[in-house]
Amino acid sequence: MARARDPIADLRRIAFLLERANEATYRVRAFRSAAKALAGMPAVELTERAGNGTLTELAGVGDVTARCVAESLAGEEPVYLRRLVATEGSDLDAEATALRAALRGDCHTHSDWSDGGSPIEEMALAAVELGHEYLVLTDHSPRLTVARGLTAERLRRQLDHVAQVNAALPEGFRILTGIEVDILADGSLDQDDDLLARLDVVVGSVHSGLKDERSKMTRRMLKAVANPHLDILGHVTGRMVSSRPAGVTGPGDRGHRARTRAESDFDADAVFAACAEHDTAVEINSRPERQDPPKRLIRRALEAGCRFAINTDAHAPGQLDWQRFGCERAALCGVPADRVINTWSAEQLVAWTHTRT
Numbered sequence: 055m056a057r058a059r060d061p062i063a064d065l066r067r068i069a070f071l072l073e074r075a076n077e078a079t080y081r082v083r084a085f086r087s088a089a090k091a092l093a094g095m096p097a098v099e100l101t102e103r104a105g106n107g108t109l110t111e112l113a114g115v116g117d118v119t120a121r122c123v124a125e126s127l128a129g130e131e132p133v134y135l136r137r138l139v140a141t142e143g144s145d146l147d148a149e150a151t152a153l154r155a156a157l158r159g160d161c162h163t164h165s166d167w168s169d170g171g172s173p174i175e176e177m178a179l180a181a182v183e184l185g186h187e188y189l190v191l192t193d194h195s196p197r198l199t200v201a202r203g204l205t206a207e208r209l210r211r212q213l214d215h216v217a218q219v220n221a222a223l224p225e226g227f228r229i230l231t232g233i234e235v236d237i238l239a240d241g242s243l244d245q246d247d248d249l250l251a252r253l254d255v256v257v258g259s260v261h262s263g264l265k266d267e268r269s270k271m272t273r274r275m276l277k278a279v280a281n282p283h284l285d286i287l288g289h290v291t292g293r294m295v296s297s298r299p300a301g302v303t304g305p306g307d308r309g310h311r312a313r314t315r316a317e318s319d320f321d322a323d324a325v326f327a328a329c330a331e332h333d334t335a336v337e338i339n340s341r342p343e344r345q346d347p348p349k350r351l352i353r354r355a356l357e358a359g360c361r362f363a364i365n366t367d368a369h370a371p372g373q374l375d376w377q378r379f380g381c382e383r384a385a386l387c388g389v390p391a392d393r394v395i396n397t398w399s400a401e402q403l404v405a406w407t408h409t410r411t
């Protein structure tokens with residue numbers, strides 16, 4: 055008899071691959087909830103239920119997921135997984151591949167504490183599987199109520215929780231604490247100074263008033279960039295493009311919200327000069343619908359002498375692998391690895407952010 059595979063691992067792997075391919079959330083959920091439903095079940099019961107066809111009587115397990123489990127238990131790679139692996143993937147050129155290989159962590163990610171879809175633990179495990187050494191957890195700040203932004207009190211609780219989760223994670227990996235703090239209309243940051251000082255990494259982004267006129271937006275961004283707490287300027291232009299990521303094959307555009315938004319208007323040269331002066335990194339946001347900043351602005355930030363962070367802004371585990379899209383764009387613009395802060399180790403990264411307070 056063939057040696058049994060781990061059916062839970064196979065279900066989680068399928069969920070990850072579907073999510074990475076930007077497929078509809080309900081499909082991803084089907085596999086992840088089946089994995090959750092079966093995770094605690096004794097192996098004997100699992101085998102018995104797979105044998106007599108009663109897996110589907112369990113909440114969260116459907117025909118497709120039950121078939122995958124049965125195949126796994128029989129020692130075969132589930133057909134669903136095999137097909138996914140055979141048809142996915144994009145061809146990155148050598149430079150983008152090298153840049154991706156140089157990345158040791160991700161500095162912009164969300165959990166279900168704000169508007170992400172998964173618990174911190176699940177995000178961390180996916181990051182471990184990707185080979186990351188660290189994941190910076192950057193849930194939203196209080197004013198972004200639509201995204202369940204964390205109040206100071208909830209953020210303090212999250213910090214305690216992260217310390218507990220870290221204690222249980224494999225050695226050589228850790229979650230770094232952080233925030234995606236709103237840059238308010240006057241350029242101040244939407245969280246208490248003492249908390250911002252305590253966090254490992256602070257990403258600051260504009261989420262409101264994106265149509266503000268040029269001089270106002272420029273002033274707002276310049277003030278934020280000069281704030282010593284701010285380490286990374288997030289999705290710089292706020293634009294939304296509707297195109298699908300290159301190389302991703304998927305089922306049409308179902309499950310995608312087709313919405314676009316123009317870049318906000320600001321003096322990019324002044325903002326990038328300030329980023330270079332205050333040593334604030336410019337984010338290259340990898341989300342397919344953002345692709346922010348556009349390549350012409352990445353080139354200008356590079357010329358200005360800025361550092362970069364190639365981040366996913368992942369709101370779900372499979373999205374953590376979207377860094378390759380950011381790497382592709384960075385490589386096209388000639389961004390060298392030594393200008394990218396998440397090629398550093400966690401220690402180097404935190405040493406850098408702490409010199410900035």
Ligand SMILES: [Zn+2]
Nearest residue numbers: 234259288289
């Ligand atoms: Zn954001």
Ligand SMILES: [Zn+2]
Nearest residue numbers: 162164234367
């Ligand atoms: Zn974000």
